[in-house]
Amino acid sequence: MKADPTPPLPVRGKPLQPLWLRATHWINALAVLIMVMSGWRIYDASPLLDVTFPAGITLGGWLGGALQWHFAGMWLFAFNGLAYLLLNLSTGRLVRRLFPVTARGVLADARRALAGRLAHADPSRYNQVQRAAYLFVILDLVLLGLSGLVLWKSVQFPLLRELLGGYEAARWIHFCGMAALVTFALGHVVMAVLVPRSLLAMVTGGPRSRRPGQETAS
Template sequence: MTRSTPTKPQANPGAKPRVIHPWPLRLTHWLNAVAVVMMIGSGWQIYDASPIFGFTFPPLITIGGWLGAAIAWHLAMMWLLVVNGLIYFLWSATTGHFRKIFPLSPRAFWHDLTAALTFNLKHEPGVYNAVQKLLYFGVLCAGVVIVLSGLAIWKPVQLWFLTDALGGFVIARYVHFFAMAAIAGFLFIHLLLVAMVPKVLPPMITGGRIEP
């Protein structure tokens, strides 16, 4: 009697390819990118008008040209960031997208960080590794802090309770600056990772497909 060998399961011919990045995620991602870059550039112009440290930013990398225009750009992009951020949070909460970021364990982070530093980190389309999870969680927290501290600086009288909670107007400026620095650092690392793994960029533009 001959022994039959198990056959490899066949893919469902009727199954449709899965989109890696749905359009709401792509849209909010790129709108956030525009808003954040514009806010950082205009924020540097505003900072230069009243520095809190012993340096200023070169005019070439600021946006607005002068204080009034920089404030106008900053406020316009603030509303884009807030509205777009709320849409992202609602979409992520209702679709389960946040499950891609949580849970996050220190052991998994250390494992993936070591693999990334030795260029041995494998990338699966649509799956976040532990390093990405921590970066995304961190930038989400920094985004909340920068909005709250920005409101405290913008309306210190009307929102006195928020300004007081942050330690006063001067301390709120420091909080706002360091939150900006955290977001700028995230952007640098994010672009560096994209440069290291360029195949992740096209799906964020087209959506990408994973065959069933």
């Protein structure tokens, strides 16, 4: 009697969140945390508004220490952010996951979310509110970087300084961009708590997609 051949091992598909995305995401989160907390200490040395940040939530201890932390976070953010963008573009993930997005689609998904009717059954697809939010934060981070260059090396970047409306205008842009980033981060954390599997996927990679032709398990 002829023995049955050994069945082939099951072929696993790609993870929902690839390793490079998870790595750059968490490195970016660390870099942003360093820059925001040290930036609050720098802001306190010359505030734009009649408010300052409590010392307990700032980083650096004093202006010189905060500047050192800020520059360290800046280089980490710059190199990691560049890697993130290049990998997203080269793999096609940026276009595939964040487009198309329209004002009508964003408003429609926002209404569904407020009514509690926005589905999260397919974690591989972003709704249009998510797409708009992620595109916004990418642009916001770019603007923070550009305005930060003006604040750091104003004389060396005269054209950029003028495009942003001058040094003082760049300070306001940097401050408002920081406020928008913190608001996004808080909303991001809230959504991760409400949909915990999205956070789990950013840690473990999440469920793996099946390759074409792979049979569905019964």
